[in-house]
Amino acid sequence: MSEDSRISRYDWMEAELSERESRALYREMKNLERPPKAGELGSAGKWLYKGGKRLYNLSSNNYLGLSGDPRIAQAASRAQEQWGAGATASRLVCGNHGCYRELEEDLAAWKGREAALVFANGYMANLGVISALMRRGDAVFSDRLNHASIVDGIILSRADHFRYRHNDLEHLEFLLKKHDSPAQRKLIVTDAVFSMDGDAAPLHQLVELRNRYGALLMVDEAHSGGIRGPHGEGLCHEYGLHEQVDVIMGTFSKAFGVYGAYVCADRVLIEYLVNASRPLIYSTGLPPMVVAAAHEALRIVRSERERREKLRELSAWFRQQMHAWGLPSIPGESPIIPWLIGDNARALQTSSMLAERGISAVAIRPPTVPDGEARIRFSLMATHTRAELARALESIRAVAGEVQEVGR
Template sequence: MKKNFHDFFIESKRNDIFANLDAFYEYLEEAKSTKEYAYRRTLASATSSTVVVEGAGEMIMLGSNNYLDLAANTKVVNAAQAALAKYGNGSGSVALLGGTFDLHRKLETKIATFYSRELAAIFPTGFSTNIGTISSLICSNDLLLLDTYSHASLIEGTKLTRATVKFFKHNDMEHLEKLLIKLRSQYDGVLIVTDGIFSMDGDICPLDKLIALKQKYNARLMIDEAHAIGIVGDHGRGTEEYFHLTGAVDIITGTLSKAPGGIGGYVVGSKKLVEYIRHFASSYIFSTSLPPAVVGGLIEVFNILENDLSHKEKLDYNKQLFTARLRELGFNIGQTISAIVPIIIGDEEKTKLMARELAEEKIFCSAVVFPAVSKTQSRLRISLMCSHSEKQLLKVLSALELIGKKYGVIV
């Protein structure tokens, strides 16, 4: 019997697109019955430092991207409720036709100002932002250069183009430059694409070096700030602020579903760039605009991001406390500087068992395996929040120490 997701992921000859369904469903049901399946756990409360899980009770939440705990913030909820009462539940149309409310324009202005840019456009999701932005700008005789750890939405966006796509080794600027030297003269335009903060490793791209290369070889640079907004930089304004290079990136995209605690995505840049994307990105043109309640809440989120650093400061404290102790214990957490803390195990079954034992200790932690990461990079992916107490984090660290030693991950 097949034992892992990747056993079903491998392409094979078949005469029916449903050929794998029966075997996968059998595997899934068996995994659920033996409690090996740890996905789609049902939450019965708002996500904060703790969460109520059906069948498990209250757990310490380490699996949410709600880093600044703004999803259920009282001011944000009140703003969302006010927008719901005034505008109703849905927008009713795509943004270009009848779905742009005054709230949408206000949020776009907030986001553009946050990044010191002329204009922003908001999309239904971060995923649709990236695929729409890339596919609207790239032509067949262009070259796309992506970091190998780029988010799936960036990679999928390249597949919607007819351009040449090449990958450079993760954060390896020497490899990127070799590709530019070899290929630049063969193409009309070049777009370098990367995450600001990488979603599975929590490390940051070398923006200063990327800027130097894009200028040297007459290329453009696109950065996805999904996991950077609100988290990195002195004021949480992302990778540019972290490197003191505000305004240097050609295209910035991001999501409103991580630190901002809502849903949606955005692209910011010059007026000419954003208006072009708005009118040529199919994922924008043909998608109903964000619901007013979500937009109302997000406007208040940006008020908080602009004026209140207390959430970020508490998160910074938690990051330092937690990562320093993990390194002392001997865990491999890579080069993370963010709220994402990977505990790299390298063995899929061991990773799942460790996540299950953490769950038994009332700790909600995600096991990340192939195809989300390579088969040798299975890991526990921990997401820290500003609202985690020191007591909660120390409990998690104690549990990780015991379980890590049990499975030989640390000594």
Template sequence: MTTALQATRLQDRLSSELTRLKDAGLFISPRVLEAPQRARTRILGREVVNLASNNYLGFADHPFVKERAAAYLHAWGAGAGAVRTIAGTLQIHEDFEAQLAAFKHTGSALVLQSGFTTNQGVLGSLLQDGDLVLSDELNHASIIDGLRLSKATKKVFKHKDLNDLRRLLQEHPTSGLKLVITDGVFSMDGDIAPLGEMVKVAREFGAVTYVDDAHGSGVLGEQGRGTVHHFGLQHAEDVIQVGTLSKAWGVVGGYAAGHQDLRELLINKARPFLFSTGHPPAVVGALSAAIELVQQDSSFIERLWDNTRYFKRELQTLGFDIFGSETPITPVIFGEAPAAFEASRLLLERGIFAVGLGFPTVPKGLARIRNIVTAEHTRDDLDTALSAYAEVGRQLGVIGG
């Protein structure tokens, strides 16, 4: 095959795939932020109120976090230089993991490159042929992809449906490991897993519970320790918690927290850990500062929840459907995808950055704008957003005049 023919076939494939995405309304062109990730940022040359970020506590551009990052950069260099298992484990990596384990009240913790790769690494290391996995139907894509790497039997239970979970456990007995997997906070709807009752059901059948706390860590529980702590399960040896360090903590990375043996297994078997360079020192420093900051100052969590309650209440007063959200993730339902995308465009015209989401990211008929309120938003920011929502909602006929 000639080089020219190979190039033509490649170009045909790229073009056809892009056309398919555009025809299906799934083509993505990300907005570019022209200023730091904050409650107000800059897009297309104008200042906007930012409701699209996962920066729950406002740490992404916090001075204390940036100062620690700079200090670690100067003291330890720009990069780790190797994978963790060869020569890339610096003392600061292990110090931070001990700090994180103490914060989470677990026996140990291991940090991986991202929350996505953490699910791949933990599930790929833990599960074997003959094991049984029960996964909530709305679990994150990283869990779904992680399970694809496993030879375990996989079953999906209806969202937060404990009766369906119990039925599947009864119908699929096994002598292998049984693992019940759930998000702590679900990223599209903002609802919380019924973790206390779920663990009880799992224990009836000798199953372990696995919680992805990406959107719960830094948000729920005492000092933001997460969903597991929120339900008082932080000392339970039959609960594994994983999560991300890129949302409330404002930086990047993922973690697995639990028994020391889990950490040791992952060091030896988790492929993302074994084959990826360790985090740069500046990242480690920023994360260390973020964990310190949330424990030193309770106002971050307090402001986050004060803002969340206010924003939800006022949206409902206007007549919007927020789909029963229980957390700072606040969906506003517009029905079909074109309406949600048009609402996002109209909001941006009014200085509000909030992204529309449609099928297949969310079910048909439940297209929405997903808003995330942060600790950094002021009441003026939220009132500006609410005023814009009122105008757009009436213009599109989603709420009454």
């Protein structure tokens, strides 16, 4: 291929990347480095290492601090010795090792549902469920701030997509009335806790609308599973609504500190997904060692309530401190605590300034959040201490003052 031909093929990519950079929307991956001390955890713990610097980790979804738990690593090692490194095939071919059945039975019992189904990850679970249950001509009603995997699942289903304003029940009911056809399947879908705002969905009212309009209701518990509920079951369980939600999806990649996802529902719905969910049918199964690690994490989540209690206390205190210092945020009870900045370039600058002070806190920009709502997303872990967070907050307050001075 000549140089001129290469340029003509790719010049639109160069132009789009340049345009993204001009709007402070360019993204790049930054490698994490190994901890300098033998045996010290890197991204699994409270510290990250980038560019030769040690950074206090306020970016991770490892809410309960389980990613580095040696019990989970040992469970994975035992499974690898028994089953090998990989699943070797789709679960419907020969990749459905016995550890899957054991995990799914415990998941169903934990969630108080008839059956469970494990997927490769949360993205595949949302794609697989929505595209299997909905079809062209059906209607999906989705919160405007739902995760991208929910949006993509709706697109893949080819159903009509109606986005209601964030947690706006009047708008949702208006759309349900307007598109209330007995010939349509209807699905209401929402995050339980929203990944970038940290607030919760009004699940009681959503259940009422589900019943009133004959819709299915799907709740994504990715950021509430392991954290909410008496044994970490999630927000649906905490509110006593888990039997009135048709599909409860959750992940093992946040509070569980591992990888993978699950769906809990009535048995007939799970059987239908096994037969109709293309991301499940046509994907190689998770490695048995990952399934075993998730199972051990589930055992720890169910039994070690003190992790949730500590995380809840730290999150409430951190929010109070931010409010006292006038740092704009969003009310909530989750460990996701956004510092609203607004401007994309300023959010990037703020993140860089925090890194200079030894804090890893990532700038979140569109399209992950709406235009004009760029922010720093703080994310707390049960392994943080109040003393450590107090020192971090002093640096955050100092950076806030510097950013205000620069913006004047």
